Amino acid sequence: MVALTMLAILAALPVAIAQDPRQTCPASGCGVSPMGNEFFPFIQRVGYDPAATDPFTFRYYNKHEVVLGKPMSEWFRFSVAFWHTFMGTGSDPFGGPTKKWPWHDPALTPMQKAEAAMRANFELIDKLGVDFWCFHDRDIAPGGATLAESNANLDKIVALAEKLQKQTGTRPLWGTAQLFAEPWYMHGASTSPQAEVFARAAAQAKKAMDVTHKLGGLNFVFWGGREGYTSLLNTDMGLELKHLAAFLKMAVDYKAKIGFNGTLLIEPKPKEPSIHQYDWDAATSIGFLRAHNLSDSFAINVECNHATLSGHSCVHELETSRLAGMLGSVDANTGDLLTGWDTDQFLTDPRDASRIMRVIIANGGLAPGGFNFDAKLRRESVDVEDIVIAHIAGMDALARGLRSAAKIIEDGRLDALKAGRYASFQTGIGADIEAGKVGWSELEAWVLKQNANPAHVSAKLEHFERLEEAFI
Amino acid sequence: MVALTMLAILAALPVAIAQDPRQTCPASGCGVSPMGNEFFPFIQRVGYDPAATDPFTFRYYNKHEVVLGKPMSEWFRFSVAFWHTFMGTGSDPFGGPTKKWPWHDPALTPMQKAEAAMRANFELIDKLGVDFWCFHDRDIAPGGATLAESNANLDKIVALAEKLQKQTGTRPLWGTAQLFAEPWYMHGASTSPQAEVFARAAAQAKKAMDVTHKLGGLNFVFWGGREGYTSLLNTDMGLELKHLAAFLKMAVDYKAKIGFNGTLLIEPKPKEPSIHQYDWDAATSIGFLRAHNLSDSFAINVECNHATLSGHSCVHELETSRLAGMLGSVDANTGDLLTGWDTDQFLTDPRDASRIMRVIIANGGLAPGGFNFDAKLRRESVDVEDIVIAHIAGMDALARGLRSAAKIIEDGRLDALKAGRYASFQTGIGADIEAGKVGWSELEAWVLKQNANPAHVSAKLEHFERLEEAFI
């Protein structure tokens, strides 16, 4: 029995039902990619057609179309995540790899696989019309027996990436160091009880920042994969937090030393793999940075699935970061709220996308950050075409969100109603409160003089929801 | 300071922004309700206009429009829930009532309040164009000092309801007995350790079924509000489950005795108010009914927010019930998945609505059940108009869901792809398995003979999601 691909299944169906899934292109064609057809031969550059019904054409994302004063590409600054997209094997705690990607042909050596994956990355980026990519050091090049070997491997692949970047006119949205996979990071990296592990993490992060800088990366991310603890029985949390701050301080110093101008980003996550992770959510991370005088040097990279794992909505985490002036970038994904772990799905819900985009618009965009697709196929999606469909779906969902968010803003009613709820702070006792002119004593006097209970005013959330729904 | 209504807020806004929120009517007018304007004077019968932008006009729900062979009214069989809509006070564990509904004018006696609320119910039903309502016995008439007094109160209000039903051509989708609010039900009703409480519950349920029958109710619901436990330390779960089954058996007997032809429905819920409730979810309830030979006499009333509290999607609970041939009715609401309790919000998400409607269509509809809005305004939504807006939003969301579900079905690709995944069971060894012709030994022989590992086939969920999204 041979594998049934989607095309084969469709071919077997009655013609009336099985519409042709091939890519729809405008009259002028889809655009030929200069990156070739080594890994994704079934598509050309993805076009835009609001009326398309095939999975390989954008219905909402129109790269150069201006919305609220900016081209869509600039609102999003989309990035492909190297790890999930090219290195995800499909293994999980209950089973081994399921993906059989052509760039990981078993006949290749580790370095040949790394080179093939990098070529696949730029072929995909070019065909999707994306301008950025993100990576961990150990994603793009295999680790060696020693740090020196690992660094040498990395340098070789970075040279290839540089060449391919030039061909495509792209650059890293951000780079980062993978400080959680090797066994010596099992107790943490900068928060390990072993000083030599702290040192190793520092050395690895230094090199990762070096290569991010070399590749023209715009940001550098810290996701504290195992910076946390399983139990306080065997953990000195105070000392570990002190070490975490010291490590971040060193990053600030090193960045200055090498003249790297990228933004440093903290990516919060509450749990997994550590039972408790120190960068729990945006508020915790911002508070930690402030306590250590690091808040001027860092911003927050909000990941939507991490948000919901921490009990917040993605929009809450975005807004918390925005209000602190620290909204740096977004890892665009979503989770299954009925599970308790990170599923890193592509975000496709139209309403969620609209809400996210309203915060991004309020922030004036994300630059130098952007939207990185920290999202993966389900384990049992194993066709190369699934990668392409998933990215198109993710880009289109956010584009649909941008369009609906813009319409809500242009309509104006929702924002006007919201502002109206707070109007009483613009005059009278409200204005005095805002101006800091009154304290508890003066307010008591005012209340006693009024001698009446406050007015009974509806919050009208159902009305707000109906206003919003009209544009989703 | 006086209360600011939405109209006042809008009046204070620049004209260009503050569009008139008044009801949009077609040229022929909205239709005057024969039920008058006692409680909802700001609206006439709600019309349908796909292009409307006001909150008081349906954009998707067009009562008599035929979709997939049935009028929308028949697909939905919408019902207003008396308790949340007219009796919800807004009190919660941290604060008292917030609603100041005109039908609960403090100057009225309890029975006058009950009469006013009943008039409000039918005025709302008529203006929304809904054909059904649902009630608990103690919602519609106040309890008295004794059961006899309570029954007398109930009879008076039922007489009024009968009259108003005739005027509006409506009837109860279902009735039920409220067996959880009185202090004597604190340990459960049919599962109370006190025999006299079992007896009281039986007596109250009998009367509730009597009046449901008298009013022409189509179903009778059991929601086991406190049928469950806090801790097994002080609970004999085996005995309590035996009593629960005995109680339901009595319901079957009594139904036959009085000639009530309505369906008996179990409404599962996992937690709250009991820490553990016996009717945890659809599978548990169906299993319980089967174990006690009651499954032929009952069906399931799925409540979406209860579904998610049990860790399932609403669609899972619907499908589980449908596959058992026991999908009886739906309590249409939704919850906030980031909280751990029942928020009973109006369901407004377009994608959820579409998924729900696909199961309903597969079930051929719900009759004699329907969609009951077991949903409430947020505590801080306190304008009478909020009730109307919320119901319109809920009806429209499901109607949008029906329209998109119908389009997906008519398009056919999604269902064809799904069926294609299982095609191998139609021939060869798959057909032998389906026919029960082979066992483990024969299958081992077949596998050893094949001498190959199974084909590697993608589940293509991202493709399915993109296919779906095009119609949402």
Added chain:
Amino acid sequence: MVALTMLAILAALPVAIAQDPRQTCPASGCGVSPMGNEFFPFIQRVGYDPAATDPFTFRYYNKHEVVLGKPMSEWFRFSVAFWHTFMGTGSDPFGGPTKKWPWHDPALTPMQKAEAAMRANFELIDKLGVDFWCFHDRDIAPGGATLAESNANLDKIVALAEKLQKQTGTRPLWGTAQLFAEPWYMHGASTSPQAEVFARAAAQAKKAMDVTHKLGGLNFVFWGGREGYTSLLNTDMGLELKHLAAFLKMAVDYKAKIGFNGTLLIEPKPKEPSIHQYDWDAATSIGFLRAHNLSDSFAINVECNHATLSGHSCVHELETSRLAGMLGSVDANTGDLLTGWDTDQFLTDPRDASRIMRVIIANGGLAPGGFNFDAKLRRESVDVEDIVIAHIAGMDALARGLRSAAKIIEDGRLDALKAGRYASFQTGIGADIEAGKVGWSELEAWVLKQNANPAHVSAKLEHFERLEEAFI
């Protein structure tokens, strides 16, 4: 049929099984309470007997016994919470009151009820041997039609409390203002969109601080009951947070103005009643206080059930607060982790209690804070004796925890093993890191020179757990 009390049930059982539940007293007797026997006639002052088997005698809590250099009373500084204990009605979202406490005899006027409840409070406190109590303003005296009336009611009850405090030698551990129950607080108090509500909250909090000061209260608590939001659609989170900070700043100013020396405490809670509450957890609250330069004026009141609702252990929240130098007080309770709301149960698990007490010991105790029993009987526990049993169980559980924590500390092995894990930071490269002598470049050089991967060291958590278990 008459109610069966526990005594009656036991009387009906075989003698051999039904051991006498009456209070066990030492030879010298239990001690007669000068507060009389108006509400708790079945007990005298509770004694201590490690071998007791009755529910009315402490087996672990021996008030004046010195453990690790302090009497147990000083380690705990136990407080009775007025609201749950005397004002809890048993009502929940699905049913009305179940408690029929004698101090709330329906024949009494509201003010007479308040006086009776206050007498009951001091009778209980005295019999338990507790030195503190906690209250909200609206718990102890009924609200009036206006603030002026409410204040007058409060003054009368405070005068009674003062008299009873003198008789018992007790004082408030803390007071607070109830800013969440009245309908005008439905959108928040200091974070309400209505300026007049902010003013009302300020006026009420001022009076609450006045009476706390008058009664010799040691702390003043802010639990932001409705300081949060349901949805960002209709919420200006930035403005609301600014108002919250302004309100707290006014508290600091007013405290200075009246010479109140008590500690101001923030009590975090993540959800309920608001879907999202601003004081989410200890880290969020501490971060907020620091961002607004308020951290020197406030400490944290950790509630264990709030901790688990936020996804943390109680111990995590205590340790987070302790490390920030802001561990102020504890609301001693626990939740059911399988539910999603605050159950406020009495903490009785021996292992949890031991872990909590190790943090308290590390903090050198809690003074001027203490352990307040913010815990309630289950809704269906309705005997007056249940109140007494629950408090004895709660005090004894923590006392058992103190005894086991002290043994673990005295044994020394667990702490030594924990310290040993971090030993590498005391010499060599570890010491250089601690001293800030090295940065990423130096660490890279060190790692490259070592040319070896870090040592593979076990975290030995199972061994730590077995060491701990021996003392539980």
Added chain:
Amino acid sequence: MVALTMLAILAALPVAIAQDPRQTCPASGCGVSPMGNEFFPFIQRVGYDPAATDPFTFRYYNKHEVVLGKPMSEWFRFSVAFWHTFMGTGSDPFGGPTKKWPWHDPALTPMQKAEAAMRANFELIDKLGVDFWCFHDRDIAPGGATLAESNANLDKIVALAEKLQKQTGTRPLWGTAQLFAEPWYMHGASTSPQAEVFARAAAQAKKAMDVTHKLGGLNFVFWGGREGYTSLLNTDMGLELKHLAAFLKMAVDYKAKIGFNGTLLIEPKPKEPSIHQYDWDAATSIGFLRAHNLSDSFAINVECNHATLSGHSCVHELETSRLAGMLGSVDANTGDLLTGWDTDQFLTDPRDASRIMRVIIANGGLAPGGFNFDAKLRRESVDVEDIVIAHIAGMDALARGLRSAAKIIEDGRLDALKAGRYASFQTGIGADIEAGKVGWSELEAWVLKQNANPAHVSAKLEHFERLEEAFI
């Protein structure tokens, strides 16, 4: 820098603190294991000494001591789980293996590793004094390129296991087939959409049952690792459930065919790896078995961590199974309730253990089932001695639970109070209800005649908890 073992850390500590962790033996010695000292040279057979303070001596588990009429060994029938103990690598979704077990020396071939692991298994079993072990087919022998190769590998290892079983007098508590790790099981095994996968699963399960039978295994387990779904968009749940039932029916047939007398067990789990798993919890599984006439042929294997993931307590799942007459066996572990995935920790909480054992005692024990330690070390516990300590801790915790459960039962008060709560069903109207003599009409007549509301009786849960706590 070299690895610091616990012994080395202790050696570096002051003598007074660092008590010698070496195994304590009674005067007669610990007993020399005939299985040698190849993998666990630091211990002899584990002894029992209630006063021991070292981690390698039981303080509660005294194998031959009779409690409530049975030796402890028979109450527990402890089993070592081969997979976690010998095959767990420590890899997780964020990092690779951490364990460097001597039986997996990289110099060995896969079959040599399998043999070494099997020797380690029996050395551990013998030293712990355990009589049983559990395994998946693919744990004990590596899979080959084809099923025939896999079967050949399995046969070789089974021959070794048989020999070692004879030396130790042990046997499998149960065997099972691992139907979730290979890529072809990614969509499920018996519920895969591919007929050839169903066939492969059947062939593999047949062989696993063959070898379980050959080894004298007492039970055969079905854990439906991927029998479930990610989304109903691409899933035909009805067909998949039908296939699941067909597969189980084949198991019953095959068992009869080969004369295997072991019990067939279903092990429920709600989520992970599938988002939704069909064997959600005990009630769902029992209901499914009943619906397919399989309940006489199967029992339930309750795993405690699976219980809590499904929102139930472990005790609830045990009691649900017991009441259905289907409590077959227990996977003894526990989870971290603040996380959302299976952590499979060793259960060490004394109160949980006591509650579990009360159900086991009510069930009269578990034979032919038992307690299988489906538990693993934390990823960062990497010393061989940690395996031994964890098992001793787990066995001792349950033994402590048995001792406290027995005391509570012998004391009798808790059970008497519980029975007393239900006494009203033994006389009068209660007895009539029990006897089925009355229906709703008769009960209404009885209530109306009584003309009184039910008595107000406390559930006294706090009193039950205090009674229990005295024995924990």
